[in-house]
Amino acid sequence: MSLDIQLPPRERLLQAAVELLANSDGAPVSTRKITELAGVTAPTLYHHFGDKEGLFDAVVAVGFEQYVASEMDLAPTGKPLDDVRSMWDQHVRFGIEQPHLYLVMFGKVRPGNRSNRVSEAEALLREKIDRAAESGHLNVPPADAVRSILAANIGVTLMLISEPETERNFELSDMTRDAVITAVSSDAGIADSATPVETSSVVVAAIALNAALESSNPQQLSNTEMKMFLEWLHRISKDS
């Protein structure tokens, strides 16, 4: 089983944990499998890491360093909010590429007991947000901005992870990212109450689309397609 070359047992345990965690599709990984794969016995694990969570913490710490390192690679662009955007994207990418690590870090929520990793991620984001605040790009207190962005970021990442790979739609990430960032930024104010169009019939909607199409010609349809499309649109607008 233990195909590892001779390394210090501590390292072999870490390596085994990472490997099993990566191939277990999110199912719980037992200490026995880990020690077996590492070619060690139980007390060795507990001698080095205290308990199972200690081992996972160590594993996560390694993963988190990669995460932080990838954040640091992103040089400041001079536009702090763009840096925040990059950070969001890195966060999502990390979650998608290492879902098991990500779930160990952010997946298990306990009431009234925030995980260390959340605090660490918050601190990382806080740095960038502070820079945005300094240069007057922020609309709300930095702490609020950080919490809102991070909450949405984690929510989106968890949702993407939970979706089958085939139907993952990353527009979800971009859209939500820009939504929360725009909301906390002073660059563009959020307008509130508006004038709803109370009518909801097919005819009215068709007419509206027709009018909109006349003032701007989108490129998604060819000329012949557009011609036919408008013809049908006209027919629909006639009556219902």
Add this chain to the structure above:
Amino acid sequence: MSLDIQLPPRERLLQAAVELLANSDGAPVSTRKITELAGVTAPTLYHHFGDKEGLFDAVVAVGFEQYVASEMDLAPTGKPLDDVRSMWDQHVRFGIEQPHLYLVMFGKVRPGNRSNRVSEAEALLREKIDRAAESGHLNVPPADAVRSILAANIGVTLMLISEPETERNFELSDMTRDAVITAVSSDAGIADSATPVETSSVVVAAIALNAALESSNPQQLSNTEMKMFLEWLHRISKDS
């Protein structure tokens, strides 16, 4: 231990599970404690619910019905986006008031394996969003709006739950809520350089028409024509 009045064992199991879940501060609840409190033995549990998850599913179903019921109490205001806002608030409130139930419902994420509860919540939200789309309040395809809002909603709720009660700041919820809803709504344009206003109105109208067509099928087009028409409509709503 079993202080319950004589009820059918199935009900006593449910009741015991709820009670233990509520008093366990998020720690795992064992089947033995449940059966002990219910005054039953193990096979009874497995006879009625299949396995532990089945029991929790049943518990959650009850909780979810409360959740849905509280949603339904909110009469439509005529402003669909306000209804969406109420729904968000109800979601958060439910999570705060019953964190253990909430965590069973939305807390355990598995890669590529979305939970039923997420799908159900999505369907509930989808209804309201569709109404917003029908009346031209939506900026993006309803499916995208729903996912974005729900992801942020869950993310915010999880974050609030994980925070100590004393320092819970509900502004986080309001802020994020308005951010994502504003982003998907056409009532107040996001100052986003990527989406010029002219095409935006086309997109809005196309989305509204699409939603309207789904709720009433007009007879002016044949089946094949309608199919192609919808295909093009979809392409137009995708934005450019």
Add this chain to the structure above:
DNA sequence: CTAGCACCTATAGCATTGCTATATGAAGAG
């Protein structure tokens, strides 16, 4: 009334889990 039948519950126990009390080995210090 009784025999059969379906449904529900209990006895007892298995395999796996995280973890540990205790012992054994090796390596340096005196």
Add this chain to the structure above:
DNA sequence: CTCTTCATATAGCAATGCTATAGGTGCTAG
């Protein structure tokens, strides 16, 4: 050579989810 210290192994405990099997319990058919 002895003694201490660190690291690993032997063996096993208590708790977990779950089940093979058997025992009631009530209903319907004869």
